Every structure is written in structure tokens, then in C-alpha cells.
Amino acid sequence: MGLETRVAVYTRVSTEDQAKEGFSLEAQRERLEAYCKARGWTVAKGYVDDGHTGRDTKRPAYQRMMAEREGWDTLLVIKMDPRNGGRTS
Numbered sequence: 828m829g830l831e832t833r834v835a836v837y838t839r840v841s842t843e844d845q846a847k848e849g850f851s852l853e854a855q856r857e858r859l860e861a862y863c864k865a866r867g868w869t870v871a872k873g874y875v876d877d878g879h880t881g882r883d884t885k886r887p888a889y890q891r892m893m894a895e896r897e898g899w900d901t902l903l904v905i906k907m908d909p910r911n912g913g914r915t916s
Contacts, residue, residue, distance in 0.1 A: 832901060835870075836872075838873070839879060871899045872892075
């Protein structure tokens with residue numbers, strides 16, 4: 828049996844409108860967890876930034892994630908774009 832792949836997942840919304848339009852933190856987390864489960868990966872840690880723009884690299888969870896990056900093997904981020912009907916990119 829191979830080694831377990833430990834994954835960190837990162838979710839973020841910058842506006843309340845994004846959360847209301849089906850791009851909520853919960854929806855993002857569910858998609859990421861399903862992706863990991865389908866591949867047999869274990870979600871080792873989750874990071875959440877609520878109400879922070881992606882341009883701000885000083886986001887609290889983002890900073891923790893970068894400081895703790897030795898604690899997992901892979902980082903998984905999903906980009907849900909309302910401009911393309913919510914498809915991931």
C-alpha cells in the first residue's frame with residue numbers, strides 16, 4: 828500500500844454576494860473534499876479566508892497556510908468564477 832497523500836485545502840470569498848451566488852465557503856469546501864475523496868487523498872488541514880480579496884497576500888489564513896506548508900503534501904485550491912457560470916477553472 829502506498830503512502831497517504833495529505834492535502835491542505837484553501838477556500839476564500841471576498842464578498843457576501845459571492846457567498847450568496849453559490850460560491851460559498853461551504854460549497855467550495857464540499858467540491859474540494861469530493862475531489863480529494865475521488866483520488867483517495869486525505870484532507871489534512873483546511874484554511875478559510877472570509878471577506879478578503881485575492882490580491883491581499885496578507886490574508887490571515889493564507890499566511891498560516893504558507894507558514895505551515897511542511898505539514899501536508901499538496902495544496903488544493905478551487906477557483907469558482909461567476910463570470911463563466913460558476914464552472915471551476
